[in-house]
Amino acid sequence: MLGLIVSFPPLRTYLALCFSAHLADLQEVYDMSNGYEDHMGGDEGKDSKTNLIVNYLPQSMTQDELRSLFSSIGEVESAKLIRDKVAGMPRHSLGYGFVNYLNPSDADRAISTLNGLRLQSKTIKVSYARPSSDTIKDANLYISGLPKSMTQKDVEDMFSRYGHIINSRVLVDQATGSSRGVAFIRFDKRAEAEEAVKNLNGQKPPGAAEPITVKFAANPNQAKNTQLISQLYHNQSRRFGGPLHHQAQRFRFSPMGVDHMGGMGGVSVPGNSTSGWCIFIYNLGQDADESILWQMFGPFGAVTNVKVIRDFNTNKCKGFGFVTMTNYEEAAMAIASLNGYRLGDKILQVSFKTSKGHK
DNA sequence: CGACGGGACGC
């Protein structure tokens, strides 16, 4: 569908249609503010006058389509769609990108005409890109335990004293529309986010009965993998077959994980209320993630759960994790094969999980 | 040289 934008001349017609639609619905849109506006001013930020960040792009949109869309405003110096960097092939879009114009006035007009544009049931956000820097990375916080009465603005007001908020979101229950007491806040700088964690984690908002939790958000890969795992688990428990392929494609889950989830049948183990055999994996690198555990253990049989243990604040792996496998023989084979396995520059130690008290 | 988890992570 987006291919039409590239392939056919009547782009203006297409845009006009989309644009009128988006104007009609503009009130529903939020996070359309320009997160960088506070830093723009005077004659600072030379490249930021031409360089834009584009968020909430449709999954199917390609880099060429991104360039094509923004070329309708003016001459584009470069367009970059950000894709994941998994060793596996697909390299699918992360849903955002950068467009750098030759002319600052074109960048400005691109914001005024394309910000809020609806594409494929998405509403894109177009704003000036902040100057590239390591200091702005990993500045997204996850907040839980908020009073249900706190609105997005309330939460922002609580956090804004620690820095400049780029965007925020309060999660609401699908059915009731009420707050789930969970929010995300992205600060401009990681240091600002760190200050907010230090000062607000474990604190009670005014009038609240319970303290809130403030920590760095997991990256979306981790979150989606975890979510998908539990979805697959529940789907599979209810009935075999079903919408597994659809879900797997939608979330682009690790191929290993998907393949072997299919083999997961009866999950109850005699004498154990929690199903399966829990395996302890030690000496994982700090950047280890769930997908590597699926890849390593999946080939040995039915894996029902994987978990990388991370530091609460930094989200870096603490060096170990757990894998649950349904069948004893397969678990034993995995342990025998993977204990002593070299992952990166580390030699793994793999064994059945011991009870909590000992080493 | 470090060693065994545990609400909630996206309307």
Add this chain to the structure above:
DNA sequence: CGACGGGACGC
């Protein structure tokens, strides 16, 4: 209703 930080050996 949505992944906000790429890629870069050139100037």
